Amino acid sequence: MKNETLEVAQLAPRRRMRSDWVRTTTSGTFAKLVLKGEGPIAVEFMSYGCAHCQMIEPVLQQVAAIVKSNEKIFRVNIAIEPELAERYQIQGTPTLIMFLDGIEVGRVEGPSPVVSTLLTAVRQPYES
């Protein structure tokens, strides 16, 4: 718990990281990038007005940079893409859905904004 708190303080700077490892996908590109995409793909359903999404953003950027060689991470802005949120029955933000060959293999709602937690969340579904 102590380490987690420290990690949050160190890894969640107030300023946004400029390098964007998480690409935005829309309903127009979702099928091509996610459902027909190769290999493990994680999608963050988020909203810019959600404080928890803001908190997780720098951590997710770090995780995306770590896993970039074998996993892609995309974001879906549910305020602009409500039909995608509806289709995947998103109950709130942030929600991470892990896809493999277009099929949902894992889902995490409101993960703790810590690198280790998020790394486990986006890797675990593909390890079993």
Added chain:
Amino acid sequence: MEAQKQTKPILLFDDECAVCRHIAHWVQRLAQTKSGDTPIIERPIGNDPDLLLALNPGLDIWEAYETIHVLMPDGSMKLGGEAVAEVLRNIPATKWFTGTFAISVFGFRPFQAILNFAYAALADVRPLFGCESCGTPRFWIRPIHWMITRTKAIFADRRNPRPSPHFTPISATRRRLLAAPSERLPQAPNL
């Protein structure tokens, strides 16, 4: 089409926060002159980062949600207490005392410092007044927030309304707004 030149300050506000919406309405009402014109434009932050970048290339959507921003016609931005001072400068009823914010004593502006503190305090207590997008309250607010949440849960018979402390559930109202963005109030004015 050529973009219209910005001639008035633009106040960006968090339209997903009930407190911010109320304050924005209040400012809009007070700033309106008899002719119906307003010296300051209000605009919800919204959800499109590119639209904000079009307003000001240095404007980041995450930062816009983090603190109040006023975009000046000269391309500069005022943030936090400075932005509040700028808003008050544009309201006829409050304009008269805004000169005090510029008073400097050995480089220190005491009235501006009080305003900065008041803004920070208000931003912190927003979760107590129905801010759906403010996330986890600051530590000094948490006991009061916890009590309010528990009390609400007793009456609503929902003791565990949130599955995770890092999760913002989509409420029924928000679902409706997501489905019909045009119902959002107030509307973004044409610039």
